Amino acid sequence: MDTWVIVVASLAYLGLLFAIAWYGDRRADQKRSIISNGWVYALSLGVYATSWTYYGSVGRAATSGIGFLPIYLGPTIMVAAWWLLLRKIIRICRRNRITSLADFISSRYGKSSLLGGLVTVVSVVGVIPYIALQLKAVSNTFSILRGRSELAVVTTDPPVLADTALYVALLLAAFTILFGTRHLDATERHEGMVAAVAFESVVKLVAFLVVGAYVTYGLFNGFGDLFGRASADPDLRQLVTFGETQSYASWLWLVVLSMLAILLLPRQWQVAVVENVDERHIRTAGWLFPLYLLLINIFVLPITIAGLLTFPADGVSPDAYVLALPIAQGQAALALLVFIGGLSAATGMVIVETIALSTMVSNSLVLPVLLRRGGALAGRGDLGGMILGIRRVTIVVVLLLGYGYFRVAGEALTLVSIGLISFAAVAQFAPALIGGLYWRGATRRGAVWGLVGGFVVWAYTLPLPSLAATGLVSQSFIEDGPFGSGLLAPYALFGLDGLDEVSHSMLWSMLVNVGLFVGLSLTDRREPAEHVQAALFVDVFTRPDDSAESRLWRGKAPVGELERLLSRFLGPDGAEEELRAYAERTGTDLSPQGHVSADLVQHVENVLAGAVGSASARFMVASVVEEEPLTVGEVVQILDETSQVLAESRALARKSQELETATTELREANTRLLELDRLKDDFVSTVSHELRTPLTSIRAFSEILVDNPDLDGAERAEYLRIIVEETARLSRLINQVLDLSKLESGGADWQIEPVVLPDVVDTSSHASAQLFRDRKVTMEVSVPELAPVVMADRDRLVQVLLNLLSNAVKFCPPEAGRVWVVVSEHEEEVQVDVRDNGLGISVEDQAVIFEKFRQGGDTRTNRPAGTGLGLPISRAIVERLGGRLWVESAPGAGATFSFTLPLAAARPSSSTGRRAL
């Protein structure tokens, strides 16, 4: 294929990518994000699938069959657990404005710039082979597509200036600079880049599925055909089973390694953590991203088998089968599509990886040195341009280093074995990162030495011996180690052989790393800043926003100083905007001469952390704020307080619960008192009213008698009768009021004795017989044969029954009225019912008739005779005797007043014997 076609197609593709990125950035500026979507998030995670996946998996499968797969199973496992782990990391990063993995680890261990720098160095060194892998894939497939290498591997290195890989590296550097370092953003988010990467994920998946389907169903007759031929072929048979070429141990290590890599590779951190818009997108990614990996792997083994069947041994590198198969069939268009897919896999990786690395290098490596008090930049004005410059240089340098590694070692290694070197490097962050997330006791020294130790072992056991193939390291060094003893042989440290090189390196480096990390952490005393950060990280879900953090700054600074500091990084407009937004949000006054609060200092530090990393931000703020250092004691006290927050808040919650209960009780008591007060007032006014009515008529008739001495005898007698009646009513009323008040105050005299209840009923019915006769109402009495005995005051009991009987008569219709008195004995009490067939009592009235002076019915129009005190008095008596008095009724269906009294036998007194009598 003509070179210019490939170049134009590639540039057109990159142009399209850039257009997508540009559109994504523009939409982000308009606050109408196109990436705020779980699907875009999951697709952007697809940056995990690089040239390694696209070309290298087939290459790997050609020797180890199914052994290419654990690299994709690990992420599937890990992503399912992300809801727990990644959500915590994202929460911490948001709260502390952390924008890179180096910043995260540095910040966790007391904002240590040493640790941040170390993580950066390990990342850069570790990831360089991985970038070399992409350059190698692009330049190899480019030359295969041009027809220069006749489907075989490039065997002789061209001169540097004629090397495609160099131009690929430079082109990608230029492209990344355009993408990722156009302006300085305090959150380090690149929406346009994410949109482009998500698009690239679609392109490479579609291209791979198309070529996979073409090979499987076009060249062969589907999965069954290919797998059938493979199992029939003695050379290919081992591909369809686990085979002898690998062990379960190395499989396990690859699963673990890829579980760690999916989070710890700088580009994965960038898309998963930094570019995350919404924590809920993790939920979509949890299944969509593994599904993506499954789809992109489904044709790997069929393509491998097809390649091995098509090409003679050692003719074509298996790493190139994906492209070589369509070329061999003369499918130029398909071959170009495959190349573009591979280009998208490589560019996506390189762009995101170098952007992530450039943030780390500028914020965690260069700036901490330059910005230190007295450093080269300590006094410089505008630093925004400077930071962007550092990042651009970093991008170019990283890509050139990648190219250098490719020139030195790239040709001798397969794509996957290069990639695994990088995986093993970033896995060294795992103890410090995951330990730091859940273990408060992890210390800075433990993290530093664990990382250094693990990194040294990694370098000695993986990349160093990988140089042997190039001749830079002698073969005898690989076999016998530096002193020829064999003990330090890099692939068999201390004589441990039988493992593949990656498992071997992981075993030793993790042993050293975890050992130092845990060992030193256990023996260290933590510094104050470490205490603070550990608590902030580990307890991010339980700690309220920023509470402890802002208390840890006790300093003085004029607002103007802070604004000047901010404007060095954000520009004067940005700084003013930031402070104005803060003032608006918190409602504080920020005049330039005023002094700032600890909270504002913390806020400024967080904003700066987004731009220059947390360690540098602390330097910068410390340079303008006269900080009064906190003593260890104070810090420990604060942290002890905060760690007790839960316990205390529980205690507080209990106390406030108690308080609330007490308050409720008080309020109820108060309401009751007010009610009683009102009742008393009502009572007094009602009593006065009730007294005045008879008094008025007595006085009126008396006056008539006085004024008219010549009234005739009959008239005089009638008036006198009224006066006597009213006087009687008056004295009855007064007696009842006195009676009631005595009952309520408990001052009444009670003659408690055993009373035979039927006797009482008998007495009462006789006493009221005249009343019944007058109104022609009949009464029926029914008592049990064995007469129940109760402890009571006999006269009071008669009073109650009389009251109920007279009420019943009053409300019965004359002539047809009937009243039943029923005494019944229950287990421990005796019940007396007085039932009538009268008007009945409405439900509303049932509630009020037991209140003083309240009578049923409309009292204004149809006033029943009586004082309105009978029922309250009766109820007071019954309750005093240990019983209850109530009414059951429906309007028109009569009413039943019932009361109970405890049986004398139930009382723990000598009355037991009397009952037997």
Next chain:
Amino acid sequence: MGDRTSERERSVRLPSVAALAFLLFNYPLLAVFDVRVLAGGVPLLWAYLFGVWAAVIALVAWLSRS
């Protein structure tokens, strides 16, 4: 508040699925299916790995639904 509860449940269930997947994807279960047999035209081990993979994805999708 309903969403709150399911978040807590998710924080237990999803990592449990991860642990289950880790067991299913490794020795010794892997060795059980490492037999030179074609199941429906494809190698048993290959079918097992992709089958479990798809099942894990489906399970996570089901637990992640809102």
